[in-house]
Amino acid sequence: MSQPRIRLGMVGGGTTALIGPVHRIAARMDDRFELVAGAFDSDPARGREFAATLRVASERAYGTYEEMLAAEAKRDDKIDAVVIVTPNFLHFPVAKAALEAGFHVICEKPMTTTLDEARALAELAKRTGKSFVLTHTYTGYPMVRQAREMVAAGEIGTLRRVEVEYLQDWLATAVENTGSEGAVWRTDPAKAGQGGAIGDVGTHAYNLAAFVAGEEPTHLLAELASLVSGRSVDDDAMILMRYASGAKGAILASQVLPGNGNNLSIRIYGDKGGLEWWQERPEELWFTRLGEPRQLLRRNGAGATAAAIAGSRVPAAHPEGYLEAFANIYRDAADALRSPPGSEFIPNAEDGVRGLAFVAACLASDRDGNVWTKIED
Amino acid sequence: MSQPRIRLGMVGGGTTALIGPVHRIAARMDDRFELVAGAFDSDPARGREFAATLRVASERAYGTYEEMLAAEAKRDDKIDAVVIVTPNFLHFPVAKAALEAGFHVICEKPMTTTLDEARALAELAKRTGKSFVLTHTYTGYPMVRQAREMVAAGEIGTLRRVEVEYLQDWLATAVENTGSEGAVWRTDPAKAGQGGAIGDVGTHAYNLAAFVAGEEPTHLLAELASLVSGRSVDDDAMILMRYASGAKGAILASQVLPGNGNNLSIRIYGDKGGLEWWQERPEELWFTRLGEPRQLLRRNGAGATAAAIAGSRVPAAHPEGYLEAFANIYRDAADALRSPPGSEFIPNAEDGVRGLAFVAACLASDRDGNVWTKIED
Amino acid sequence: MSQPRIRLGMVGGGTTALIGPVHRIAARMDDRFELVAGAFDSDPARGREFAATLRVASERAYGTYEEMLAAEAKRDDKIDAVVIVTPNFLHFPVAKAALEAGFHVICEKPMTTTLDEARALAELAKRTGKSFVLTHTYTGYPMVRQAREMVAAGEIGTLRRVEVEYLQDWLATAVENTGSEGAVWRTDPAKAGQGGAIGDVGTHAYNLAAFVAGEEPTHLLAELASLVSGRSVDDDAMILMRYASGAKGAILASQVLPGNGNNLSIRIYGDKGGLEWWQERPEELWFTRLGEPRQLLRRNGAGATAAAIAGSRVPAAHPEGYLEAFANIYRDAADALRSPPGSEFIPNAEDGVRGLAFVAACLASDRDGNVWTKIED
């Protein structure tokens, strides 16, 4: 017998939003959720109109998130969780209010715009006992999970070096001046936070490095740049990292390098082997044991680990992608909401805090002349 | 305002089925359908139990498809369409009954096990005015649709040669003797039809060739083989094709070549250019204008055609895959069911007939000593 | 102590020739040969002038091959071998005269323009006891040799299917009408032989298939086409092959498919595994054992076989290419000339006969309506 669907109320994600539809598809993919309420737009009327296109009942199409939380709290069939897909600066107030109102939270990254907010939120989540799921999409890819499991199983030996790149080119020109809504808020420190590329894609990269390595660096050294002139936040960043174990790492995060679409990759090496993965060809994980031929591991294929199999819906060589990775986060979230704390794979409030600690350390290191800076924990 | 969801009743697709879950995810992806009824299993009790896991109401969990059609026909909230995901030999009786009962049909390929059945079904669909959607998945890939549009727009010039390969290795050993349910019926002529590989993957390949070329061959020459000894149907087939225009084509369909997962590809060349696509890296379409550098076109990226954009849910470089391709078939089907005949991209009963004509011609050519054989239309 | 260099006299390979310089570089690469004589051009004066650019002594720069053979035969420091790099129709008379004059022969493919000539030449080589080396370049690639050794060692099990493609696009338009010298003779049956693409690239493909499989097919079925209108020879050919063992094969040889440079590939599958190689990325050999991950074997890297190591000059990942493959043929030829018969890897007169038997069978099969035709041996 199937369990009832988890009821979601969404904040943000209206007409022009990019990530809102992704959340809705991901939530729907495995039929564990239903979207029953929402405050989809900063313009209440537009939000309500949009809600109708999603078959959200008109009485649950709210003008503001405050309104939604208040009204839902009183319903018998009230929502279980709030999905937050607004610009960054709203993550904190919405999540805070949602947790305080007794709802679970599923929130876009970065968790907040400052480290203090992130810590406050993590604290609040702990106090309320509610789940806080941070949608670090890329940890949902089966081959990323397989990489994590292989590293944990000692397949590459003692960690030597982690290289993560997250390269895009959609901000290669000043599109924020020509009307791209997503670019406008992402390059506005008041809305996105002080970090530009480091917040938008750098936090994904940092999280991916930690997720796969199973280890956090202790210090970093960052050089931030705004390669498009006139931009108020960094759009290009190189970050060096040090691990307590002596291992080294680097993150290159840039949104201004022509020819890069969503070119996220991780390469991780130990003394016994190496693993390499590129998000744009997510079904393929390269594995080499030192001195042996390179192997191309494929999702749900020969050599698949438990998590990679669990995270697969279709057989090997029937490509799954970004939406399925995202749906894996939701699937795990469903399990976690029903029986906390859920899978080790779910990015949570602690990960969110670490993401903001990363951003804070990057900003400090760069401000102080690219010096080694402790990543606070 | 959103339209109500189309109501589906599914036949087949129970516990151990492979393609049933794929249809359910694809149908759900864009929220245009809901699964409300089903006869999921040849064992009625097991089917009803399974229905519960899908949240299908117990009174709509039927023991047989006949029961379902009869009961649903009387309901006010009756299903709109029947989804057929049974072994091949049941496609015909189920589809026939469904069409006669006034329901639309969404059916797995191959349409039937014989050309006569296929023709009868196409005739019936025409007579009843109901939609018949054949789920030739691969036509749902945005880059396949883009290839079709580019060929139609003259980007490769006059057609010279089409090469399609559909290579797998899951039947490389006699797994039908060791319990693989899918292998058992697929290698049993009574259940799968006389064609083995030519029916199971060859019809996909043939359909893909026609879809992209925008042209059907008139004759073929086929050599079929059962490379795994003791097998009752072909598991490896090479087919040469001739087009009225003088163009040439070939299909290699094999399920016994180690190292091939679901290696479907199409390469199509004209006098001005060429296009190449591999299903295992579905986001990438190679395009070369004669005398110019090779270009790597990506879904929803620079140079995207209308259909590729329409078939995309997320930006370029956020990989979509097999499930999204499948969902594109469902999305188009939804449009077509609401306002027939719908998009040119939907594989329909005519395509089903052509698929069986292809199988029939392959069998005849091979039986007669690999001679050129007219593909009936 | 090093042995003295083998002395070469070249016929053809003058100013505008493409393959002449390749032979000279290949011969020079490992310092086992020196070019000391030549009749480089059908125009004697131009040939002598060209000889000077190669530092060939003026008295050994001959006007014709007959002149060269006569004069060299009388010298104490006479040439050891004649290199034939003329258009196809001259291979026979030059090789015949050279063998009769007591010289070894290194000859471009196809060996001759007819099967009768090829047989006569093979007979003559046997009678004279002289070496006849046919420069089937592609057998010189280390990874091709490794593939042959792996097949012979049973790594892929019992042969199932061999797929060879040799695709180009340089004849995609009627360049023979616009002055390309190479195209003029290659599309003229009087100079190239009756086979166009089947002779020019098809014989390479056929030889490669046999070289790697270690087995010759017994029958073939060919469909030849001249896809560029007005052309007197085939420029596109699809050939099916049957092996005595029951294995299947296919060759696609075409010179008119836009986007293909020198796209030669072989994929060979048995019941236990598969191997795949593309000439344009010659350092990489894909190997899959059924049920295991795909492996990327690299020249001189992990898993290298004896022949691949012997055929390497530099470490793995320092790319070797076409010229080194060609030089491997020359290197083996040097060994063979000194101590016949030399390595199993050297393409010889028997291979040449088989190449022409292949061409003859293709022409016969096509002429008779694409029927199965015995490949004479």
Add this chain to the structure above:
Amino acid sequence: MSQPRIRLGMVGGGTTALIGPVHRIAARMDDRFELVAGAFDSDPARGREFAATLRVASERAYGTYEEMLAAEAKRDDKIDAVVIVTPNFLHFPVAKAALEAGFHVICEKPMTTTLDEARALAELAKRTGKSFVLTHTYTGYPMVRQAREMVAAGEIGTLRRVEVEYLQDWLATAVENTGSEGAVWRTDPAKAGQGGAIGDVGTHAYNLAAFVAGEEPTHLLAELASLVSGRSVDDDAMILMRYASGAKGAILASQVLPGNGNNLSIRIYGDKGGLEWWQERPEELWFTRLGEPRQLLRRNGAGATAAAIAGSRVPAAHPEGYLEAFANIYRDAADALRSPPGSEFIPNAEDGVRGLAFVAACLASDRDGNVWTKIED
């Protein structure tokens, strides 16, 4: 009429040497050089014996380089240039003596073991008027030269970022303790210089960055590591770079990352486009104009620049590789020796000085706590 061959005397490159044979093949490839003398080994007897295998006349097989320089200076047919392929610490004394004796020098990188030596040598080269060619192999690749020309022609616009990686794994274990001769001297500061990976592969990477960008960075920040414990020199290095123009750069040089053979790559981005090249697939250069599809440029193919064509021996898609790249350096060197200064593409003494300045700056930056350090010029 051909010019006489340039006569070479080689120092080092005896029996077990890796790079000696590469130089000899490269020098021979285009027939512009002949090796007539040498002091091939630190053990004179062994060196003379080895010379015989190269057909070097016994009276020109010298026991030491001093002997060679003295004897050759007196001959009428004396050598034109000295090729230095010894361990690093001998580059300086041998080159100095050779220049002073009036010979041109062709020398392996790094030029010397210290910046002072490098400057002295550059000064000496200038004073003597002799050519000093530094064999930075990778600048010999046609697609690298094409990248340089495209950058210079403004194809990528204003420089934003250069990423160079040079990754290997042959030092992933302490092979210096198990007898690898190359590893022994390369990890011995007395023989290799203070820089390990930064000297051995880092200088190549730095040179490549400068060669393609057409611009030198002014400052760098380096973090060096010895990831294999007990090693006396760095085997892993991350270097950040700054250009006067505001552009950024990074070099990752490591010899201890499993799965990397000779994985040198450069990716260079401007405000209008990007170029990407991997040494292990050297025939392919990826080019993207911002907002357009990615293009795969191939050596000697569509879009080839003058230098790429000039640096090609065979048509596109007939792979050239490492030896041909090396031969391009020699070919240019031949031209330069005959009519100085020769091509802009030849790495010279100035490049050598910059390489050592790079090493010195890396060592200083790392020693001082990974701080920005001026690269001296």
